[in-house]
Amino acid sequence: MTSLTVQHVSECFVKPPHNPSQDTKQPIYLTPFDLPFLNINYNQKGLLFAKPPPSENQHFSVTTFLDDLRRSLSTTLIHFYPLAARLATRKQQNPPSYVIYIDPENSPGVKFIHATVDHVSVSDILTSTYVPSVVHSFFDLNDVICHDGHTLPLLSIQVTELIDGIFIGGSINHLLADGSSFWHFMSAWSEIFISKEENGCSISRPPIFKRWILEGHDPITSLPFGHPNQFIERYEKPQQLQERFFHFTTTSVSKLKAKANTECNTQKISSLQAVSALLWRCVTRARNQPLNSETICQVVISNRGRVDPPMSNDYFGNPISAARGTAMVEDLMAHGLGWAALRIHEAVTNHDDAFVKKQVESWYRDPVVYKTSGLFHPNVTHIGSSPRFDMYGCEFGLGKAVAGRSGFMNKADGLMTMYPGREGGGSMDVEVCLLPECMIDLECDEEFNSAYQVE
Template identity: 25%
Template structure:
């Protein structure tokens, strides 16, 4: 098994004094998966000599400076009032983020580009070990690993109770802009930590059912934490043809519709079985009024739609795309209803295990520009999740260096993945993609 050699491990504190106190967390923060979200960025060495490429001092100093505007990430998860029964919050202690440097004599970047799939091994190699995700715990851990070819893997673990994917990207973009010395006018917008913008209303009004935040019936067997994962790329032309077959559906809806169909077939589910498509929807621009551009926290909600397996697999892919639209069309009233619903339950202890083997959970990372993660040595050659946790997940991402292409990071049961690859390739060919 490949290993990496840890060279240094330290705690980086903000470069300047930062505000103390606590940051209140919204119900959407509390309802997020309790734990860390590990991601990896792959960088190909440019013309700089090896010592200058991703020099640890420059990256570390940039992190210290980035922690000034993003000071909550230098804090610790805490409890209001300090007691065991207090509401979870961020204690802005300024204690700092974990920063690790490492070296791999085994991997070159091209090896990783060919072999990488999200899994325990990759997470363990390129992302620092994370503590139990309960108060008091660090909120940010990063690792810079130099490969034998001179390339670099940047691994980050951010606590999901304080950030969603959009906020994580916002922090990475700011950190990168500082290291590369971007002009002040080109810096990302400052973060906004006013989570009260997503507080429950004084007179709660739960207008929808919100089954995505309730336990599944016991009859549904949950997916296992053992899974097979894959990275699959669709070209710009294939994405365009697929969207045309889906009557102009968005990229996310069209791609997820095809994955949903193929997953149902690969799993050999009976036609009468219920299959549910879950999604995470960013509500920043869907609220009325919208959240500030730099809102930093969890602003995504879980939504879902269901159908029988027979309905999904026997109809054209456009039908599944129309069903997917029901997952992604919610607005302010739905989000406010959810926040109000979560006010009446123990949001920190919602069910967070895997989903039924018949279901699929789709997450969009589209629109998170890799060009903005340029630390001064070029944009990443790849960015994606380091691990998937459960089977039945699909991330839809922009493929690096390929304008309009889409990359899928997918996890399924080990016995289903070979058939999925076969079925997916057949469907792509059948659609003339």
């Protein structure tokens, strides 16, 4: 499938159906949660749907479907108007100051692409052992970084037509939205699509764009730079990485959680922490890391509910950071699943209001922009996304998606991307990204195989 080519049939930009109000033209300033991600690639997630089967009185029309998608997207942008905007920068030379913000006054729209790919079916995507490389072409804005949002769309939607399926892929600027916010938008878009409401007056979860600001600090956050060359880095992903999905049934997740809690004589370890502990142990073993080296399990978490007072769950932004469980490889291998899960649990528990605000205060004193080349390390197992996102609630009139997939960007050795299982009930899908030799060892790992294959 590597030689297959996705053809772009048409492109356009979608805007809200009427001019925004004066309130929605105000700049949205970025925060210490957002600005470190200027070098990060766009977040790429999407859903694979089966085309509706033909019936006696109804025939599925891709043309009509695309028209309805564009119309409902336009209506959705009434509520999510920053997605149609671009970034802007206000610079000052003495002292150097670089203020980046979302500028709703400059609002060219969300890019919308219709694409096709011949000779690829839903089954081809689902039954391949490794994620076919053609899936990466189901997304736009490959090889761009978030700083490019000054001239490129903050959101691009690509709708790719397969032989018997439709893939809706979104590429969104990580400065503007984390996974929670992306799926919030997708859910609202699906809601409006299904309701066929055109005035956009009501959605079940209106987004909140007012920025979270640490008490005592200016809402306008600046970087101490005079030129982007001082902090911009473009990172090329190693081409030899392999991506594979592993399914954890409701039963397998429950057994892992029970095992971890029993080993620690507690009930406080969550399902996600138990699965993360399994991945940490098995990936570390597959990498054959030296016993006297340190290993890290890095779990990306939302800070919405961790600060006091908490942010709303409808806060639209990128308020994320990472909790890090650490151990010596020798200890991780010598102890069981529960011991590893407890390290992760403690790291997450300690990531409280005081910890988050201390991190933000530290950033104000010494602002940093992450370099992708330094975010991933051979000793790190990185757990991203979440099985709690309501991905499968986004149906767009096609019924429940058959699978979720991600794009090319931000992939690295040791990245684990979490998805809800399609059947619900606490099941999970994990997209594992590893070097080929490590993937082979993981696939042969007895502990890993006995855990995720439990029925």
